[in-house]
Amino acid sequence: MPSQPIVIVLAAGKGQRYLASGGTTHKLAASLAGSTVLAHVVSAVEASGLQVHIVKSAAGDGIADSIAAGVCATADAAGWLILPGDLPLIQPESLRQVADALARHTVVVPHYRGQQGHPVGFGKACFDALSRLSGDVGAKSVIQKYRLTDEVFDLSIDDQGLVTDVDTVEDLSRAEDLFVRAINQA
Template identity: 55%
Template structure:
């Protein structure tokens, strides 16, 4: 993991059970599903590595998304911020990760928006540390975003990256991601 003391840490969340993917007919865990010569998670990690940002993989089983985020933030509590990136976003582009990281310079929360749809990663500045470490359950960090939005400290960043909104929850999502990946060349 590269060390950039002033850069936020990308938190790759890979703790989920992938139940919707299995229910849709998936034969393996969604993060291990093959996609264009690699697994879903390998694609996500390749983009994170290519971004040059420091990163942390949170792949210990946790009861919910909030628990996973809290554990990952605790493990990287020294960081000046975090980009919360679910491991099932294999089409995310490295430049988008850098864009969201840079956006944290003047806000508490930065989130990508692609064609009107909010996506990931959601960036959080160090001011959100205690709120992120207190998360539990399935809800993720939505409560932290709402709290910061009430204070006018959330910035939406328009991005031209379908990878921010292309998560893999079903076999059909995987097929769509494969088509998009093929179209990228």
């Protein structure tokens, strides 16, 4: 069994909001700074040193179905970091911080300047609840269950990539601007 959590990258959605906003391809295949949105996410996971499992299809249409599929496919993992595939600016160090905190907590919820972000980390104790998820509500019910028992750790991380998702063409343009600004500041 792996000693580190596995990052479950959710890539099974239809990207309907992106297409409705004028996108000509699926949002995860959209070009961002010379690569695709999804490739940026996978690259960050690989740079973090954590294992990755990409969910490209699930039995149902909802995000919770994708989470359940990913967790069931990696049932021997020490835990899971649930990362939507549309967060191309996520930093490898942020993934490490969530993984490190998960070694001491059952659920880890990252925040950027007070806004809840991703990836949310879930320990092995969450397997049953995560594997039974279905629909389009994500894992909020699992977080709420563990919050009632004070087993949720809210982790503040200074990474705008935790909350910068690509749901529309305008979001992609904003992400591109942020990406270029970060390169110029480095």
